[in-house]
Amino acid sequence: MTVQDPRADQTIELSVRQPAPGVTVLAVSGEVDMVSAPTLREALVNGLGDGGTFVVDMTGVTFLGSAGLAVLVEAARVAQQHEAALKVVAKARAVTRPLEATGLGEVLSLHQTVEEALA
Amino acid sequence: MRNKTVRVLLVEDDDGDAVLVEALLEEASAPFVLSRAETLAEAERMLSDAECVLLDLGLPDSQGLAGLRRLLAKPNAPAILVLTGLDDEREGIDAVAAGAEDYLIKGKVDGELLLRGVRYAVERRRAEDAQRKLREVELLASERSRLERGLLPRALLQNSDVGLEVRYQPGGQRMLLGGDFYDAVGMPDGTVHAIIGDVCGHGPDEAALGVCLRIAWRALVLAGEPAEKVLKTLDQVLVAERHGDGIFTTACMVSVAPDRRSVRYFLAGHPEPLLVTGEEIVELPRSKVGVPLGVLPDYTWAGVDVPLPAGWSLACYTDGLIEGRVPDDVDRLGVERLCEILARHLRNGPTWVDPVIAEVTELNGGPLDDDVAILLLKDGK
Structure with a gap:
């Protein structure tokens, strides 16, 4: 699924795979800003409703704005409600920097790789 | 406006009356693009393309002012002129009170009168729209300044x-x-x-x-x-x-x-x-x-x-x-x-x-x- 950002010719790419029963990996790439965040939110909230383990792989994210951070915060709440395990793969500076700067790193379960998140 | 083509939608189920309106517009050499709907339901579908509607009040799926009210309730409804019969002038006056721009009596209207009626209706609607947009901008500006006073x-x-x-x-x-x-x-x-x-x-x-x-x-x-x-x-x-x-x-x-x-x-x-x-x-x-x-x-x-x-x-x-x-x-x-x-x-x-x-x-x-x-x-x- 690709969403075009009309302001800056930027896109967000989302792809979902299920490597094992009850395990979902959502790979996100591009810029997660106020235009693209609602698409990410929809994918996360819908996916977390099933419970299990949900990994958000943000390796390909080049920008994570406050709208994207808000989506992750809400997703953490939804995961708690549905007794799902939400894990975020954050390796790129574009993702780790805003998470550190806002102190949200201590709210989310952060991992370097998808393999580590699933271990 | 004089040379600008106006898109007119005629809502009329009577073929004879429809031919008459078409002939009147041709007689006035008016720069119109005329389309026709025979029912109100059809008119609703075609409404977004029209700048002016000529509406007969007696349609197969709508009688009296109900049809007018339905069209006026649509977002960005165009100017509407009501067509009435010779003995229905009272209904024409009621239609204007309900929001129509004007009413025209079939059989009493010539090409020039019809042309002028349509032009006036379209211009009035444009002026009203401009006024409404201005009010919206002013409202937005005052809303913004209220928020600014609170935030700043x-x-x-x-x-x-x-x-x-x-x-x-x-x-x-x-x-x-x-x-x-x-x-x-x-x-x-x-x-x-x-x-x-x-x-x-x-x-x-x-x-x-x-x-x-x-x-x-x-x-x-x-x-x-x-x-x-x-x-x-x-x-x-x-x-x-x-x-x-x-x-x-x-x-x-x-x-x-x-x-x-x-x-x-x-x-x-x-x-x-x-x-x-x-x-x-x-x-x-x-x-x-x-x-x-x-x-x-x-x-x-x-x-x-x-x-x-x-x-x-x-x-x-x-x-x-x-x-x-x-x-x-x-x-x-x-x-x-x-x-x-x-x-x-x-x-x-x-x-x-x-x-x-x-x-x-x-x-x-x-x-x-x-x-x-x-x-x-x-x-x-």
């Missing part, structure tokens, strides 16, 4: 030796403000408290929440609540007032001591202030950043104490300032590059706020996506 207050720093400079720039092309807010209050003991905050998201809900948090902060500070408790209480206010579970707010709260030689600041997921002295940017100690408001229940934010050199300035800002784009780089501007820009402008003197915003905006290639708020406190001793 008059600081309570009378008789204080701390200088204050503030800027607010709404993001992108938006008319309405987002959720950035700030305030500053001087206390009887000489302490100066200030806050800058950013409600995540944009629009009237976020702006209203920003106003709510700012007023709550001011009330708590004026009531003499200790700084440690203020953020905790603001957190409770946010959770009670927000319109969605994911809504959080970042904030930076500072308290400048009465002797102006030290400051305590609290960070709730917010960028650290920049401490400027002369032409130098003093790096503040890398403190543990607390989470934003509205994220963790019963969280406690810790303050950081920093000495202030003579002639200090303390710049608090929202992240819109550091999230601008940079040419030929996927990375955004960031704090490091902001400091480089600031250092360069400091060499030109102390009035750096506007030039820095201008340069960041230029690097972005146009208006910044996010709102930018800057609150600059200055040593006045």
